[in-house]
Amino acid sequence: MKKELKTTKNETESVILIAYHDKKVDETTFQSTIEELKSLAKTSNLEVLEIFTQKRERPDQQYYFGKGKIEEVIEYIELNDLKVDAIIANDELTTGQSKHLDELFNTKIIDRTQLILEIFAQRASSREGQLQVELAQLDYLLPRLSGHGKSLSRLGGGIGTKGPGETKLETDRRHIRTRMNEIKHQLETIVSHRSRYRERRQHNQAYQVALIGYTNAGKSSWFNQLTNDATFEQDLLFATLDPKSRALTINNGFNVILSDTVGFIQKLPTTLIAAFKSTLEEAKYAQLLVHVVDASHPRYMEQYETVMALVNQLDMGHIPMLVVFNKKDKAPDLDLAVSEHSIFVSTKNKADKQVFKEHLVNMIKETMTYYEMDIPSSNADQLYWQKVHTIVESSEFDESDETYHIKGYKQT
Structure with missing residues (x-):
């Protein structure tokens, strides 16, 4: 099996970025997505060796790039005798595109979605976050199981080494769907807890x-x-x-x-x-x-x-x-x-x-409603409640009847 990408403090891996430029998208907008892809690579501790772009009406169905541009990338790698750990596409690749590119370059082929998923896998620290990452990864993998698993296996043993794992890529669709249902059930429980907590906050205004x-x-x-x-x-x-x-x-x-x-x-x-x-x-x-x-x-x-x-x-x-x-x-x-x-x-x-x-x-x-009210000085609890739960603009004490005249804003 090909070596999995790893990111440690002592090792930075080398990648080449490839980006299809839709002719309908202006240059400024396109360049901003390139800069963002570079930032995603940096976040993953990857060194960008070169960026190749190609303006087309639509991506090539088989190879994402046209054949001539693909040959240009291969020639660049061979002429410079480069060790390239991965090719990263700026768009989500189809199973066929990923498979054909993998065969041509004989290295990891990753798309923008996979890269983002890996960063999410690294960053998620809560149980909920980790479950959400795994669900998103499995959702991405499910329609791609009928191709090859070489590039997809990166999700299991790649950056951060978190996520579904390569063993899950070798299981059948039913197993993955079962796992996805399990995750959804666990997430529903977590969301339900948060919903109750939010309702309690709303009840407390x-x-x-x-x-x-x-x-x-x-x-x-x-x-x-x-x-x-x-x-x-x-x-x-x-x-x-x-x-x-x-x-x-x-x-x-x-x-x-x-x-x-x-x-x-x-x-x-x-x-x-x-x-x-x-x-x-x-x-x-x-x-x-x-x-x-x-x-x-x-x-x-x-x-x-x-x-x-x-x-x-x-x-x-x-x-x-x-x-x-x-x-x-x-x-x-x-x-x-x-x-x-x-x-x-x-x-x-x-x-x-x-x-x-x-x-x-x-x-x-x-976003609130203006109000005025009088509160007897003896009602300290009400005075405190107004201060905590509303925005009190002014509070004037009337000695004649020992009452506070409050002006402020309250939630509707």
């Missing part, structure tokens, strides 16, 4: 805010800044996979539940949208979305639009949104705004934390 955005935009950095937490943050794609929620106190007492979510990406495989739906549930049931955008990225507006398209696809377009253009320290001269609810900040600037919170409070108030 906890206001829910979800951080969303493109992968590596800085969501986890802001999550940490605002909640003083220690969520894993690093300059890599998909640094956060497992949904995480923490309490955040604003306006001197009002409690908010802040959730961090998995990052979005171009060409997100449909199997992953389905498998990781529960990681986005916190966002789907939020009363406010905070969309974090990496303002220092050369194609930040494309990333913004990709996230907005997926937000609408996931039926979240009706939820109010604060857009946070992040990493101002790396792009100080930009003039950014997509709506009146946009801010331009950096986690490196301490004053921006307060700016963020002030805008967060203002946005939350816009």
Whole structure:
């Protein structure tokens, strides 16, 4: 059997990227997917030796690339006497394409979906995350079992060595479907627990805010800044996979539940949208979305639009949104705004934390209902409840009747 790809701190493996350029897609958009594929390779500790692209009406049915371009790639490898551990395609390959490319190159053939799945396998730390990864991998493998298993076996023994494993590739479809049903049942139990927890929060009138955005935009950095937490943050794609929620106190007492979510990406495989739906549930049931955008990225507006398209696809377009253009320290001269609810900040600037919170409070108030009420000074419990569960704008004490006159905003 051919050597499986491994990624250790001491070993970086070499890959060649191949990308079909649909003639209907403009150059800028196409290049952004190439940059993203390079970033995915970097996240997997892979060294990109060369990138080959070909503009066509459609991918070649047999080989993805045309025969002439394939020969150019083979010639490049042979002339430079290169040791190539894998060829990575920028699109999801059919079973036939993967099989024919494998025969031509005699090395691992991986597509964009497999690469993303492997990164997810590395990053998932919770039981739920690991089950979701395995489900997505099996869902990807099932229709491809009738080809060859050489390249597909990479999912079992490749990066991170997590996932279904090569032995599962040798089992029949019924065995895989049985395993998928088992995973779905376990995930339903986990989702049911989270649903009950969410209902309890809603019953307690906890206001829910979800951080969303493109992968590596800085969501986890802001999550940490605002909640003083220690969520894993690093300059890599998909640094956060497992949904995480923490309490955040604003306006001197009002409690908010802040959730961090998995990052979005171009060409997100449909199997992953389905498998990781529960990681986005916190966002789907939020009363406010905070969309974090990496303002220092050369194609930040494309990333913004990709996230907005997926937000609408996931039926979240009706939820109010604060857009946070992040990493101002790396792009100080930009003039950014997509709506009146946009801010331009950096986690490196301490004053921006307060700016963020002030805008967060203002946005939350816009989703609530204004109220006024009188509370006797003897009713301390009611005074405390108002402070924790509503945004109290002012509290004036009337000595004549020993009553507090409260003005503020409450959830509808």
